[in-house]
Amino acid sequence: xxxxxxxxxxxxxxxxxxxxxxxxxxxxxxxxxxxxxxxxxxxxxxxxxxxxxxxxxxxxxxxxxxxxxxxxxxxxxxxxxxxxxxxxxxxxxxxxxxxxxxxxxxxxxxxxxxxxxxxxxxxxxxxxxxxxxxxxxxxxxxxxxxxxxxxxxxxxxxxxxxxxxxxxxxxxxxxxxxxxxxxxxxxxxxxx
Numbered sequence: 001x002x003x004x005x006x007x008x009x010x011x012x013x014x015x016x017x018x019x020x021x022x023x024x025x026x027x028x029x030x031x032x033x034x035x036x037x038x039x040x041x042x043x044x045x046x047x048x049x050x051x052x053x054x055x056x057x058x059x060x061x062x063x064x065x066x067x068x069x070x071x072x073x074x075x076x077x078x079x080x081x082x083x084x085x086x087x088x089x090x091x092x093x094x095x096x097x098x099x100x101x102x103x104x105x106x107x108x109x110x111x112x113x114x115x116x117x118x119x120x121x122x123x124x125x126x127x128x129x130x131x132x133x134x135x136x137x138x139x140x141x142x143x144x145x146x147x148x149x150x151x152x153x154x155x156x157x158x159x160x161x162x163x164x165x166x167x168x169x170x171x172x173x174x175x176x177x178x179x180x181x182x183x184x185x186x187x188x189x190x191x192x
Contacts, residue, residue: 087112122150137166
């Protein structure tokens with residue numbers, strides 16, 4: 001397995017914040033620790049757009065595209081009149097022949113006819129993770145909405161994918177994970 005470069009950053013400025021320089025290679029997990037507070041969601045969204053290449057940033061070189069693992073969303077009309085099932089969701093969003101596409105069915109009480117709206121947020125996020133990983137092995141993700149136990153399961157799935165040549169960037173605002181990653185970067189406030 002080669003340790004090819006995925007992302008090379010010279011330092012990203014999202015005024016008034018700065019994310020110091022870092023590299024991400026295959027087989028690595030980088031944790032970008034964002035400052036919590038009123039602007040966390042906005043900064044996270046802007047950073048996702050930069051890291052996935054939707055917004056160009058001259059301080060960042062992306063050698064292989066990264067995909068953000070989305071949170072499950074469903075319109076009110078769809079949720080109430082034609083709710084998504086796990087099977088339909090995976091058929092639309094995952095590679096059906098990939099081993100991870102059906103991995104969610106190993107969890108108790110989840111089958112193809114299970115309605116997404118009846119699942120806990122942690123299970124919906126795990127379905128999104130499996131669907132995304134069936135399409136790519138280079139991801140950006142967060143653990144928002146996860147409890148400690150489900151975040152641990154989610155993170156173990158990502159670590160296993162990384163061991164197989166993948167790469168991941170975790171956007172987080174807690175300090176507890178800095179010993180269980182390849183690179184840990186803390187966002188800095190440039191001015192108050």
